[in-house]
Amino acid sequence: MIEINLLPLELREKKKVVFEQFFKTRSAFIILGILILLHALMHILFALNGMRLSKLEKSWQGLSEKREQIAQLNREVAKFDREIPLIEQLIETRILWSEKLNRISDLIINGIWLNEVVLEKQKARARGGTSEHLMIRGSAASRTKDEPALIGRFMQNLKDDSIFSADFVEIELGPIKKRQIAQTEVMDFVFICRFK
Numbered sequence: 001m002i003e004i005n006l007l008p009l010e011l012r013e014k015k016k017v018v019f020e021q022f023f024k025t026r027s028a029f030i031i032l033g034i035l036i037l038l039h040a041l042m043h044i045l046f047a048l049n050g051m052r053l054s055k056l057e058k059s060w061q062g063l064s065e066k067r068e069q070i071a072q073l074n075r076e077v078a079k080f081d082r083e084i085p086l087i088e089q090l091i092e093t094r095i096l097w098s099e100k101l102n103r104i105s106d107l108i109i110n111g112i113w114l115n116e117v118v119l120e121k122q123k124a125r126a127r128g129g130t131s132e133h134l135m136i137r138g139s140a141a142s143r144t145k146d147e148p149a150l151i152g153r154f155m156q157n158l159k160d161d162s163i164f165s166a167d168f169v170e171i172e173l174g175p176i177k178k179r180q181i182a183q184t185e186v187m188d189f190v191f192i193c194r195f196k
Contacts, residue, residue, distance in 0.1 A: 095167050103164040104136070107157040111150045114138040115188075134168070134193040139186050147187040151176070155191060168193045 005012060104117065116137040138154075140147040151173070158164055159171050174190030 100134075100164055100167075103161055104158070107154070107161055107164065109150060109154050109157070111142045111147070112138055112140045112154050132195055134195070135174075136191040136193065137188070138191075139188050141181075141184055141186045145185070147185070148176070151187065151189045158191065158193075167195060169196050170194050 101117065104114070108114070114136065116135070118135050118137075119132060120135050121132050140150045140154075142150055155171060155173055165171060171191055171193045174192050176190075177188045179186050179188065
């Protein structure tokens with residue numbers, strides 16, 4: 001049924017606003033309290049995170065020197081990593097000189113003595129670079145006057161020895177010179193050992 005209120009507006013009973021009724025109820029206060037509590041907790045969390053962030057920034061700045069040291073170490077490690085293949089290549093192609101000299105000493109024959117064993121660099125004509133070779137200078141003397149045979153036998157001993165000749169492409173005879181020492185005839189010789 002329809003109600004009609006003919007009273008003037010001043011005398012009419014005023015309707016309560018829904019919003020005011022909401023706050024007057026007990027549940028509204030509880031919800032409002034929870035919202036205020038959550039708001040306060042959020043502020044506390046933001047403040048704690050801000051303090052934690054400032055501490056972390058200070059410790060990060062304190063570690064800048066250590067970060068620089070680590071970066072320097074990383075650069076050095078990278079440098080060594082680049083050099084490792086070169087070092088490995090050198091190790092693979094190294095020559096054990098003590099072993100070579102020991103073999104020369106073992107292979108020398110009576111009537112021959114060595115004057116000089118030297119590593120020489122020589123300009124390569126064909127390639128325009130330099131090549132290295134081992135020069136063995138020595139002398140031979142014999143009562144039976146067979147100095148060329150002694151020199152040839154010594155050179156053959158060097159060629160036939162697998163330990164000595166392993167690093168050489170060839171062992172060739174260089175110039176031979178005769179000279180006289182007192183009453184004895186001496187032949188000076190040179191062996192040129194070319195590296196592989």
